[in-house]
C-alpha cells in the first residue's frame with residue numbers, strides 16, 4: 001500500500017509513521033511521498049532523514065484553502081504518485097469535494113480530539129477550555145464535511161487534575177503517534193474497523 005502524506009507543520013505524526021515503517025510496524029504500507037503546503041515546514045526535513053521524497057507544493061495564495069490552480073497542482077502531483085492512501089498528518093487546509101472525489105475513501109485525517117467533539121482548529125485547546133475530563137484523538141475518512149467523515153478509530157486521553165495545557169498537548173500527541181501508524185497498518189492489511 002503506497003502512502004502519500006500531506007502536512008503543514010512539525011511533522012511529528014509523519015515521523016511516527018516513518019518510524020513505524022522502519023520498525024516493521026506499518027503493515028504493508030510504505031510512504032512514497034511527503035508534500036507540504038509550507039515551504040519551511042519541519043515535516044519536509046523528514047525527507048532526507050528517512051530517504052523519502054518530500055517537497056513543498058504551492059497551494060496558491062490563501063491561508064486555509066486552495067485556489068483553483070493550487071488544487072489542480074495537488075491533485076496532479078498526488079495522482080502522479082498513484083497512492084492507495086493519502087494521509088493528512090497535520091495538514092491545515094480544507095479540501096473541497098472536487099479534491100476529495102479524486103481519491104474516494106482514500107484520504108484519512110488525524111484530528112486531536114474525540115470527534116464529533118471539538119472539530120476545527122485547536123482541538124486540544126478547545127477541550128481544555130471546555131473542561132472535559134476525557135478527550136483524545138481520532139482518525140477518520142475525509143468527506144466534504146470538515147472533520148465529519150466516518151470515524152476509523154479513536155484513542156481516549158484522560159485529563160487529570162495535575163494536567164496543564166502543555167501536558168495535555170503532550171499526552172494527545174503521544175496518543176496520536178501510536179494511533180495513526182496502527183490505523184494505517186490495519187488498513188494496509190485489509191483489517192479496517194468498519
Ligand code: GAR
Pocket residue numbers: 007008009010011012013014089090091092110111112120121122123173176
Ligand atoms: C496533530 O495534533 C494533528 O492532530 C493536528 O495537527 C497536529 C499536527 O502535528 N491536526 C489538526 O488539527 C487537523 N484539523 P504534527 O505536524 O507534529 O504531526
